[in-house]
Amino acid sequence: MPVNIRLKRVYEPAAGTDGTRILVDRLWPRGISKAKAGIDLWLKDLSPSDDLRKRFHARPEQWQVFCAAYAAELAGDGPQAALSTLRDKEKNGPVTLLYAAKDEQHNNAAALKAWLAQHGG
Numbered sequence: 864m865p866v867n868i869r870l871k872r873v874y875e876p877a878a879g880t881d882g883t884r885i886l887v888d889r890l891w892p893r894g895i896s897k898a899k900a901g902i903d904l905w906l907k908d909l910s911p912s913d914d915l916r917k918r919f920h921a922r923p924e925q926w927q928v929f930c931a932a933y934a935a936e937l938a939g940d941g942p943q944a945a946l947s948t949l950r951d952k953e954k955n956g957p958v959t960l961l962y963a964a965k966d967e968q969h970n971n972a973a974a975l976k977a978w979l980a981q982h983g984g
C-alpha cells in the first residue's frame with residue numbers, strides 16, 4: 864500500500880500527521896461544517912459515480928464487484944486528472960483520504976487506496 868496515503872473518517876479530528884487532507888466522497892458529509900472538517904482539497908472526481916455508489920450502498924456484500932466497477936470508472940478522464948492532482952500532493956508529503964462512510968473497511972477511500980497500490984501509488 865502507498866506509504867504516504869492514509870485513510871480517515873472525515874468526522875475524526877484532524878491531526879498534524881495527516882498531511883494534505885483530501886475528501887474523496889461525491890457528497891459533502893452530513894452534519895459537519897467546512898471549517899470543522901479541515902479539508903484541504905475535495906476531489907469529487909475520485910469518488911464513485913452516483914449510480915455505482917447507490918448500487919453498492921444497497922449491496923455492501925458485493926465488495927469485490929464494487930471495487931472492479933470503481934476501478935473501471937477510475938480510467939475515465941475526470942478521475943485521471945484528479946489522480947494526477949493526488950499524486951502531486953503525495954510528492955509533498957503524507958496525504959489523508961477522507962471519507963464519511965461508517966464502514967472503515969468497505970468504502971470508496973479504502974478501494975481507492977488499494978487501487979493506487981496496484982497501480983504504482
